Amino acid sequence: MKRSTPGLDPKDILRHAMAFQHSARRLAEKRPGDDDIWPLFAHPYMVLVALSAELYLKCTHCIDSTETPWGHPLDILYADLPALRRNRIAFHWEKLNSQPELVRRRAQLAAQGMHIPDDLPTVLRDCGNAFEVVRYIYEHPNGTKFYGIDTLPEAVRQTIIEIHPDLAALSFPGIKKLGP
Numbered sequence: 001m002k003r004s005t006p007g008l009d010p011k012d013i014l015r016h017a018m019a020f021q022h023s024a025r026r027l028a029e030k031r032p033g034d035d036d037i038w039p040l041f042a043h044p045y046m047v048l049v050a051l052s053a054e055l056y057l058k059c060t061h062c063i064d065s066t067e068t069p070w071g072h073p074l075d076i077l078y079a080d081l082p083a084l085r086r087n088r089i090a091f092h093w094e095k096l097n098s099q100p101e102l103v104r105r106r107a108q109l110a111a112q113g114m115h116i117p118d119d120l121p122t123v124l125r126d127c128g129n130a131f132e133v134v135r136y137i138y139e140h141p142n143g144t145k146f147y148g149i150d151t152l153p154e155a156v157r158q159t160i161i162e163i164h165p166d167l168a169a170l171s172f173p174g175i176k177k178l179g180p
Helices: 009-029 037-064 074-079 081-095 102-113 118-126 130-134 152-163 165-169
Strands: 004-005 067-069
Touching: 009 037, 009 152, 009 165, 037 067, 037 074, 037 081, 037 152, 067 118, 074 081, 074 118, 081 102, 081 118, 081 152, 130 165
Parallel strands: none
Antiparallel strands: 004 067
């Protein structure tokens, strides 16, 4: 990424990322009777998740260099981070993806003949443009992959909190707690 915006406050980027991540979580909450309407929410959920991942990655860049890169490709935003940051993000991503529910889901998909990669570099290579592609899914309805991205925002958020534990308490005025 060549262009960037200097001088942004990482707290502002983090707060913005948290808002999109929380919105995606709310959208994904299952309520009785939602099974029939989930397809209506799937693409907006994917856009919110991909955007929150992008913003968390940009926040990490801003913390490390005080510059925030332009662009949406998650694979490039990730690859341009120092190795130490990439390793910590991958560690958290792997930990999140080893949760029994996600392991079961991957096994169910594998039983249906769908192989879901379980390494972050492959996921980012295959799905790194999700934010751009899913927004216009009607143009290429079969050209989008979105697997493994849903845990990326939290993995990057946890890495940011490791860098700056004081940011764990970041909140929104008038809102008691968003949760992790």
